Structures are given as structure tokens and as C-alpha cells.
Amino acid sequence: MVAIDITEQGRPSGVWLRRLAGATGPLLGLLALCVFLSFATDAFLSLRNGLNILDQITVLGIMAVGMTFVILIGGIDLSVGSVLALAMMVMGWTANVAGMPLGVGIGVALIASAVSGLIVGLLVTIFRVPAFIATLAMMSAARGVANMITDGQQIVGFPDWFMMLAIDRHFGILTATVFLMLVVVLIAWLFLKFRSEGRMLYAVGGNPEVARLAGINVQLVTIGVYVISAVLAGLAGIVLAARLDSVQPSSGFGYELDTIAAVVIGGTSLSGGAGGIGGTLIGVLIIGVLRNGLNLLNVSPFLQQVIIGIVIVLAVGAETIRRRRA
Amino acid sequence: MVAIDITEQGRPSGVWLRRLAGATGPLLGLLALCVFLSFATDAFLSLRNGLNILDQITVLGIMAVGMTFVILIGGIDLSVGSVLALAMMVMGWTANVAGMPLGVGIGVALIASAVSGLIVGLLVTIFRVPAFIATLAMMSAARGVANMITDGQQIVGFPDWFMMLAIDRHFGILTATVFLMLVVVLIAWLFLKFRSEGRMLYAVGGNPEVARLAGINVQLVTIGVYVISAVLAGLAGIVLAARLDSVQPSSGFGYELDTIAAVVIGGTSLSGGAGGIGGTLIGVLIIGVLRNGLNLLNVSPFLQQVIIGIVIVLAVGAETIRRRRA
Amino acid sequence: MTEPVLSLRGISKRYGPLQVLKNVSLDVYAGEVVALLGENGAGKSTLSGIIAGSRAPSEGTMTWLGQPYAPATPREAIDKGVVLIHQELQLLPELSIAENVFIGRWPMKNGVIDRAEMVRRAQEQLSRLNLHIPATRKVAGLSTANQQLIEIAKALALDAKLLILDEPTAALGGAETEALFNQVRKLRSEGVGIVYISHRMEEIKQITDRIVVLRDGVRVQEFADSATPVRTIVESMVGRPLERMFPPLPEPSGRPVLQVSGLTSPARSFRDVSFEVQSGEILGIAGLVGAGRTELVRAISGADPISSGTVKLNGEELRLRSPADAIAKGIVMVPEDRKDQGIVVTHRISENVVYPNLDMFGRRWITAKMKRTFAEQAISKFGVKGRAEQYASDLSGGNQQKVVIAKWLMRDPKVVILDEPTRGIDVGARAGIYDIIVNLAKKGVAVIVVSSDLEEVLGVSNRILVLAQGKQAGILDREEANDVSVMELATI
């Protein structure tokens, strides 16, 4: 009855900053951090260090994309670190023990991750197990399986081309793995921002009942999101394997908190329905720059812990103060 | 005039099981676990093993009480493990380095914990930092400070009476530390159930705006709860020191997830406003019995991880299935 | 009357650039009921919130019993005897009814909560409202109407000297409303000052002594006599003459679109319901609160499962496993509870309007501009007072309701079900919604309107299905339907 008018018209779009939604505070925090570090140490402000930081955040960045999806729908995924390890071990086993080509190993690893995510998704939707519990259980179980594959041993030695993915800086700039992360981030951003499936995540996170009544298949969306998160964790595992040229079942221990932290620092709300990839990227960068900078400054490890705590609070608290002023 | 609404008369209330609110499933899970273990291994069903299990859950139990409060108001506390370590180191330093009586050390340690909790509370209320971030920051900072006290070294050697608190089984049954845990649990249960301040936690967790409009000082309640949680974490640290007869800054690493898991397994909702101490006790026992039982069964460590994951899901999923039947 | 208990002088309220209240003054005396009227978004709830200490005014002063009065928190207001029943339900679903009634001020004995006393007193309050539910029951799962009554009981349990009721009857049926009015009259006779907010004009006549009208945040008029003709009051509210409430109904085409037969819910909250709705027809569904109307329409729209019976659309039997199935077939529903089912309050209007229509964008990229343009069409068509980028939580209740309706009518549905469509909607806008309903029917849509407002069902329906305790009591034609015949069926 009512014709949809989807022509591009309307007011001039918002100030660029507004696109970042709740992440302006963290962005300011990130900028302040960078400015401070540039003055405090010569080593910080250089192309090479910038590329190093990108290298260092690749794994976290890829996982944080999946975690953003999960948190957007009001969920949580504690299993990412273990799924990462599982994927690594499956890949290593397939390639080096079963002797298949590494490409096959990568495929099998991603499938194993997807299955983990599927199990979590089914537990959350069909069996109504709270996401926290379902992913906590998967965190334990996937780690156990990862360990059992080689009885806790690491596997080393992959083809050279594989390691080169994380080493070779094409055109002197980007390694394949960093490029992969950037592509993942970009696709996720476009997906969330402009695709109807992406908008569904916001609806589900905002209020699942409203979403269901609006004809959105909440269960399917939920399952899909946990699968994506797990597959991205698996992908991060493969990147890590390339980076370390080895796989070990203890990899990714404790990564879940780092990943959730990056997402939440980036302004995505733990209660779901608000936030986005832009903020997550900032959150990931804050963590990456902070660790890099503190090491460059040669700050003692214990003091680093204190400073990291303070900076995280400042970056997020800045948002509150900014809003209060406005 | 208005006919009595039959559907809303409700079932006969007061069934004993219903008191446990959402924890009936987990309770059944716990019982099933105990029955299974009694048949599967001779070593399980004995007074001595029962007392061992109580010993083993003391630290987790005390922390889980504080965490229950926090989760009831819809918050989360990731800092408990670090605050535990901080309290241990403060106690150790005061007693063994500064040379004061151990009693003073304990007092100072509890004060240090309370201050950590107060800082978190203020960040959450006044600066509106999400609880996840505020406590994550405190987790990092408190660990750093705990490490800095002795530059990462442990402190050993406390008076004999102190260690005896965790070892001496009075009347052949309870150690002082287990007794302390039971007292903490009992007080917390009474407090939540019968004190108006306790009910306020449910109101704040159910809907902070409703609580505010009803005249409840939400900020004060919130700050109070984070202080209680931190003090109980500190108390758990002192118990742990007695148990280990030493303090080290790496203690309590990763305990936050265990503690949250115990509370959530016990049926307290992560979105706040529903749950209670009874459930938490069950959650703590499930974790304790499970670990104990798997060791007694001589299950290999890696397989244990898988089984723990599965049992946790079953314990919580049972609740869903039970509800669906009803 | 002597001194007013409460007087407001020059109260203004701004949200950023938006001025919501402008220089409002008001006196309330002991033992009177003042009606506060105005369109959706006129500022009634805002003013109530200021009086009750939950929001601060930007300018102006208040006096309470002759003393300067500026409550910083709701607690201060409650302690002074100023009590507000909020427009939105303020209950804690996981707690018992009794605990909700005494929230924050639980009766104590020996330092612990006196549960027996609490339950006893809560039960007493409930029975004053004719609500016979055990006070020990959890609030979760109660119908909206019963929750509203608990909300009222909560206020009655406080020792109020001034009671503000912000649309207390929006979710209530006639019987519950009458029970409420008895309590209001009792309080008035005890010398309590009462401010009464409602969009139901017939109630205003019944219960209020004096009428104050707000328009766009300005106090425009006062009628000292509640016998003032409704038309005059309404014109003062909307600022223009209002011709009529109900538009003439179209003739149904005679071609059945929706055929329901033998429909029964698993919980048997409705049983063996059969009816059909023709293209171009408006079927009203009436009944007492709890009769099962909501469950019935939720089942038809795929939101709840059915245990037996069939739903046919244009002769084709439907398998409805989810709302998505129903929507795909062209059956859409406007749910009764907007806050929990109709709208994501923390999201923008534009987002909310887009959610049920995501499929209309197909595989295209959805830009912010597209969403805004889409939403702007919807809100301008249905006269929502608000902008597309506004957050739903910043809209007045009535405007939120309009958004919920508007988001569905951007599609091309075959069957439109509206459950309590005008809950909380002002008279002017209500006429607009009736126009929308009738226009839908004129375009050949089959429309179902569920309402507890008898005047409304009678006014917009070609036929009226009456449910009584889940059973189909009968279907009345327009000619035979009136207050008496409907109520007779509803109460068997």
C-alpha cells in the first residue's frame, strides 16, 4: 500500500564522529595514547612500528569481530580462546600427522570451529542454556579436545609458504595475515551497517521478543552468530599458527577476556543492541598500542598491569565525561 | 464483580523445591553426580572425602557469595581473583616484612580489599564505567600492585596457629576456615532473604529505574555490593594463605570465571534480579564435587576438561528440560 | 477550599533544544480530583515526573503544604506523601506481588522483613481493587491488566497526601476501572489531593472535579466544571475543532480472507474458536480482561503455538510456526504490550520502523538515508510527534504506540490484527487511528481489533466476537451490538 521511497535524499549525513556511536571517548583515548607515546619514545612513531602493531593485533582483531557480533545480540562467547586452540591442533594434525595438504588442514580446522559454534548455538537456542554457561562449557571441552589430539604436545614445521603469510610484507607494507584481518573487519563493518541480516543482529540484541514478533528468526540469527564467532576464532588460530610456525594446545588461553574487553572498550554494550565494528577496531587498537607502547617504554611488567588498568578505565570513562558535557 | 482469575491463582506454593528458584535443575544435577560417583568409586562416599570437598570449596565458596550479590544487582566482578592476591600480599607484607602481628595484617588486608571494591563501586556509579570494564581494569591493576609489593616474590612462614585454621578439624569435623565459609554463606542467605537491604539488591537488579523510583538509593546499594564482594575476595585470600601457609602474587589467577560460573550454574541470572545464595552453594558444590570426583576416578586431565564442560551444560540444561515438562 | 497542598509556579522543562514544558502553573487542593489532559507528548508525564521527584525542572518553583518543595529523588517525594503511578509499569517481574507492593519500604519486625504482615497487607490492597490473586505469586506471567492493578495497589499502600495517576486505566477493562474509581473516590473523601491523567474522556466526566488542559507544554485552559461538553474539552486539547470520532465503516466485500476454525491453545486459554473475516471487514474482539483475546490473536499471528484447529488464508491452510511465517503470508499484528513486544525502546525510530520490513529492502544495501526516508514516510503518515533519528525512549507513550502501528503499515498486509491499538493514545490521534483502520478495510484488508474499550469496539467493528473465559460466547452483528448485549455475552 505505501510505496517505499528508498531514494537517497534527506539531510546531510551526520558528523563523521557520530558514526562511531559510543566510541568517541575511546577514540579520543586512543589518540591521546598515541600522542603521548610519540613524545615519550622515539621508537613509537614509525611506519615499521605501526606495521608491528598491526601484526600484533591480527589475532585479537579477527576474534574481536566475531565477539562483536555475539555481544551485539546480547550474548557472550567465552570459548573463543579454546576454539582457536582446537582449530590450530586440528589443522596441525591433519597436515602433519595425517599427512594431508595444509590447505585441507585449514579447511578441516574451520569446519571443526564451525561445529563448536553450532553446538553452542543449539545449546543457547534449543536448550536455553545461558550463553555464558554454554560457552564456558565449550571453553573447557574444546580445550580438552585440543589437548587430546596430541596428548598436549605441540606440532611444528609447516610449509614455507604458510609461514610467509605472516612474514612477507607485500609491497613492504602488509602481510597476508594483516590483510586478512583488514578484509574481515571491512566485510563485517559493511555487513552490520548495510545488510539486512546485519541489522537483524541489532534488533535481536535490542529486544529478542520484539525482533521475533517482527518476523525475524531469532534462533537462526543466534545460531549463525555463534557459528561466525567460532569460525573467526578458528581463522585467528590459523593466523596464529602461521605467525608462530607451530601449533600448541595451550594457545589462546585467556584470550576470551582480552577479546571481550576490546569489544566493550570499543563501546559495544554488553546488554546487546548497541555498538559496532568501528568501535571494536578502536578497542583492539587501544589494547595493541598500549601493550606495544609500554614495552617500548620498557615499563616493568607489574607496573604495566597497573597502567593498563588505569588507561582502560580512562578510555571508557572519557565517554561518560564527554556525554555529560554535551 | 471481577471473577476470580483462575489461571493466576497459581499452583500450591511452598513446595520445598521451589525455594531454590531456578536452581532445581542444578540440584538434581548435583544429586545425580553424587549418586553416580558413589557407585563409580569407593573413595567418594566417605566422611573424609566429604570434608575434603568442603575444604576444597572454601575459597570458591566465600568468593561466590560476594559474586552472587554482584550478579544479583546485574553487575559482574572480574577483579575477585586479583583482589584475593592483593589481600594475601598485603597481609603477608604487613606481618612478615613490616613485622606487625598477623592479626593486624589480616585487618589491613581486608581494608585494602574494601578500598579496591570502593574504587570499583565509584567507577560504576559516579563515572558510569560499565562494571565489566571497571572490574577488568581493577583485575589488572590489583594484580600489578600485588606483584609490586614483593616484586613478584612469595612470602612464606606464618605463625602455626594461622595454618592450623585450615588444617585442624575441630571435633574431627570442621576446620575453622570451612566453618568461616559456612557462616558467611548463612549470613548472606539470611541477609538476602530477610533484610530489607537484601531485598533491595533484587530490586536494583530487577530494574534499577524501578528501584530508583521506589526510593531506593541505587548508587549506594551498588557501591556497597562491590565493597562486599571485594572484602569477601580478600577474606578468601586470607583463607587461601592459611591453606597454603604462604602468599604469592600469582594466586587466584583465573578465579573470576570459576566464581561467576558457580553463581550462574546455581541459577542466578546474569541479567540480575533473580537467584540467590542457595543456588550458589549448589553451583559451588557441583564444581567442587566434579573436580574431586574426576580425580578420584583417575580420569586423565585432558578428558576431565571435556567432561567438566559436558556436565556443566547438563546441570544447567536440566533446568530447561524440567521447566518445559512443567 | 483553602490553601492548595501543592502549587507549581512557572515550571519549564527542556531536553536540549526541545522545550517540553513552558511556564506551567498548577494548584492542587486537598480532597479534589484534577484531570490533567492533553495530546500525546503534551508534557503530562513530564510534569508528573517533576512533581514526584523523578525529573528535575529546568525552571520554576513548587510549594508543598506552604513550604518550598524541590525533591531531588523520588524517595524525598514519597516521604513527603507525593506518590506517582507511572504511565509505564514499574514492577519487578521476578519478585512476588507483595514485595512489589511494598518495594523499598517492606514492613519490618525485629530487624527482618515481616513477610506475613507484608503478604497480609498486600492482599488487603489487592482485594480493595477486587483482585483475588495470592500476593505471594510472582509478578512475571500476570496479564498487563493485573500488573496495572498491582501498580495501583503499590501506590495505595503508600500513605499518599497527593496521588498522581498517569493513565492508570489504559490497560484496564470496565470492571477494573470501576474498582479503581471506588478507591479514588474513597481517597478523595479522606482529603487526598489527586491528579488524574487519561485519554478516556468518559472517565474524566465520571471521576474528576476540575480539568486542566496542556497543549505543547503550555497550560492552555482550565474547566472548573467536569460537566463541560467533551467536544469543548477535546477542541481545547487539540487546538482545532474535531468533527467526529469514528468514520463511517465500509461494506465488507463478502469474500472471506481469514478463516479460523476450532482453534484451541495448548494452555486452553481459548478453546474451539471459529470465525471468519472478510476482505474489507473489521472484526472486533471483546471480552473481559483475561478472556483470552490476546492469546487468540497471538496464535493467529504465529507468536504462540496452537494445539488444534486451523487458520486459513484465502482458502489456504497455514502452518504458523513463528511470526515470520504469518508475516510472510500477510498477517501482521500490533501487540498489546509496546514496551516489551512492540518497540525496542533503546533504538531509533528509524530502526524500529525498518525491523519488520527488512525483507522489503531485499538484498540491497541499507543506508542510513534509506532508513531515515523510509521512517519519515511512516511517521509523517501517522502523525508521530518525533523525528526519525530520535530514540524511541524519548517519545511520549502515545507516540511510541503510533510508531508501533506505523511500522506494520509500511507493508502490504492481507490481515491486520491490532491488540488494544489505542492504548494510551489521545483523542485526536485516536480518531486518526480509527481512520487508518477503516482505510485499511477500504483497501480490502481484513482487520481484527481487540479492545477493552467497549465504545471503541462498538465504534469501529462490522461484527464483534465476544470471548468469555476462553470460550467463544458469540458473534454480534453491528446492528445487534451495544454495551448491554456485549457485556451479557462477556460475563456468562
Added chain:
Amino acid sequence: HAAEVKKLGLAVANLQANFFNQIKQAVEDEAKKRGIEVVTVDAKGDGPTQVNQVQDLLTQNVDALIYIPAGAAAATVPVKLAKSAGIPVVNVDRNAEGAPGDTFLATDSVTSAKAVCDYILKEAGGKGKMVIIHGQKGTTPEVDRSKGCAQSLKAYPDVKVVAEQYSNIWSQDEGFQIMQNMLQANPDVSIVFAQADALALGAAQAIKVANPSQKIVVGGFDGDTAALEALSKGVFNVTATQQTQKMGRDAVANAVKLVAGEKVPPVQLMDATLTTKENVAGFIANHP
């Protein structure tokens, strides 16, 4: 009291560390050969967890306990618990000050670390800039290995230590990041001592990525399975291979002796063998 060992308790610090995992496997193999049942528990690095696990082992009436302490430093309580249950304890790798086990098997970390540092400092020509990637700060191995390397450094006044950083969980990923950042701050580094093989492997990888013009000598510690293979490919230069197989075998043998009432020395230190590309092949074939 001459008794026989039927059931052996093995409390491992952290199976995620290759070093401990190797010992565990050696213990289990040796026990199998002797027809002894082993109950293995893994504390995942947490001291209190280990106390619980030792309690559970005692509940199962093990005849002897092989105890690899978890946590930054050895806790005394497991030994005390076992003693009060009348069960002999073989400590491996770490020993608690107040409550030593009946015997203690370990690598002489100080000496071996000195050997590793001697090798890399000499290899680098006795001069240049050096960085040290420590293990988890304050832990016994970290302290001992730092001590050993410091002794070695005294003989090389021309070597300047320009940066020292600490890992938290001894992981390869940490080694990578720490080294990457160190190279950023000090591009002309030529000597690296990483206090564990995982850290060394990470550091070597970071060096490979940075592709510096100068040659960088990297030394590790432990003799992890994967590290030995890497060594054979020249990924890094030297490590000290701890005799994990021997430790595992000896642990079982000592437990048997203790239960049988025989006397064993309270401390049995063994050397870690300096391992380079030249002699690594033997170790890969047959881990000591």
C-alpha cells in the same frame, strides 16, 4: 618397612608446558614398565588447585607422591599433607623451603643457564648489545636462570644488556611480541637470551619477520621437543636440554626405593646438556 608400590600419585604443575608434559609421559612410561598404576592430576599452574588434587590423590591411597609444584614457587602444604598421611614424596623441578620432599630431582638451572649464556656470548664475539626475555617474573626458574646468565655476563664487559622484559605465561606468542617490540626499540641487538624454548622460538620468529641486517644469536632453555627440531633447522642457536626422560624414570625409581624403605639423597641435581645444531640429532632421536 619394605613395601611395594602399586599406585603412584603424580601431581603435575601444568601439562600445557612441554617440559612438564614430557616428565609426565616419562613417569607414565616407566610406571607401566614396572606394572605400577599412575594417577595423574594437572593443576594448570594454580597452587591451591594442586593442594586440592593432592588431597584427592591421598584419598585414593596412593603409595607415593611425585610432586611437581605449581605456581610461582613451591607450596609446602602438599608435602605436609602427604607426610602426615605417611606417604613419601619425590619433588621434581622445584622444592619448597620449609617442607622439602624426601628427595628432590631437578636440573641445575644456574649452571646450565650460565652455559647457555657463555655459548651465545662467545658466539657473538664477546661484544654487542644483548636483550633478555625473562620467564614469569619472580618464579623459581626465572630467578635461577637470570642468576646463571648474570654470572656469565660478568666475564664479558663489552656486552651491554639494553633491554629486559618478562613474559607472563612463558608462551611463544609472548616471545614473539616482546622480541618484536625490543627490535623496534633497539634495532641493533645481536644477542638474545630467552629463558625458555617457547620464548626463544617466538623471538626467532620475530627476528625472521624483522629481517635485520646483522646476525642475531638466540639462546633458549629446556629442550622442548619442538625446539630441538627447530634447532636442527637452525631457527635458533642453542638451548639447554633438561633430562626430562631421566627425571621421569628417576622419579619413579626413587619413589619405589622410598616406599621400600631405602635411603636416597635429599637432593639430586642433574645437568642440562648444552644443545646446538651439531649435537641435536641425538636428542631428537632419543630425548635424554
